[in-house]
Amino acid sequence: MSWIETIVLGIVQGLTEFLPISSSAHLRITSAIFFDQDAGASFTAVTQLGTEAAVLVYFAKDIWRITRTWVVGIWDSSVRSSLDYRMGWYVIVGSIPIGIFGVLFKDQIRTAARNLWLVATVLIVFAFVLAFAEFWGRQSRIIKDFRMRDGVVMGFAQAMALVPGVSRSGGTLTAGLFLNLTRETAARYSFLLAIPAVVMSGVFSIPDVFDRTGHAPSGAQMIVATVIAFAVGYAAIAWLLRYVAHHTLYVFVLYRVALGSLVLALLMTGTIAAT
Template identity: 65%
Template structure:
């Protein structure tokens, strides 16, 4: 991997991680179309550490409050408020993706990165997101979040193991289908991603530094720079998205996903780009 490629992929990661358009899908598409090869699942997972660092800083007060409330509530039932419950919701909702991510780690790094599959998922989940916007009530604030909501969003997060689905798109859609407001669904989606993405990035570090097989290989310094770039742009995109969803629907991203998916399919069908 060249320095230019590493920086470009860091930019792509930072701009797309929190939008419901699939950052892993975009990294695979960009590296395949413009660089003629795959940057790999490990590169994606490691650079996501940069965007998750942005989440940790942006939501630092919320995270600290939830952690304190969770520990306090463990020993004092009278202290079990919303923040205490939120801590449990994140923990419980993270279990499904932890189990499935470990069981299917080899498939995630190989077959799941086929561009035909990614293009298909972009289109299919564009329909899912549109349906969530169209048919959800969007009445319940985050204060009314329940264990059932957390589990639903947790299982939806598992779908993001397939590039092209989008973690934020899947979890936010599940939240909308559960009747949460758009702002509540997106906010919990951010918090829910922290343990799963952080664990995935740390788990992938050895593979990223000593990659095996074909594909683009980044050096340690390149990975570091790409991750820093992803952090800076990721922080900016969090602030933008949280403000955007207050007054705008997710329909804005539906059309983009469909156009991108159809474009990739066209490039694949004409042999311009290889699916693997």
């Protein structure tokens, strides 16, 4: 892997991880168009450690408060009615689906799911699902209204993002809107929900990212890409939270359709290869 590819993919990961446009799809498409080869699912998983580190830093106070309250609540029943205690369980239970599906379909995620015909199609199809959720959702429920059912539904929505093109944040935001949560509430839970799954996936993918013939990054390149993803991702978190509080998600719908259509056109003309 060249240093240019390392830097570009690190920036792409940081810019797209938290937007409902699928960072894994963008890494796959960027690799195909500009570098004529797939950086791989493991590279994506490891660079996501950088963007999740940004989440840990940005939400450090919230994460510490929720974690402390959850641990205390295991022994002290007086705190179990608090939102922080319940949120700890919501994140744990909501993380189970992606863990199960990630293990069951590991091989398919690394191979067939990265076919660009599928990626482009999924980008477009789920754009319309997101648009319908934005149109239909009443956005009448805030964070204090969050319940276990919401965590489970959004957890399954997150698991769908194992297919590049769905988007982890896009899936959870869509599910949240269908549950009538406000965009900001859905986004905040989405950030917290991603932490266990993404960190575990990234850690377990570290050995795999170097076990590739002909196109593996060096250790230094992997570190640089992850650090870049952290820095860009941190700025993206702040921007997205401000954006969703005051704007609809239709701009991302249009972008997904445009990008998916472009990739399909490039595939049809033989400009890029599907695998």
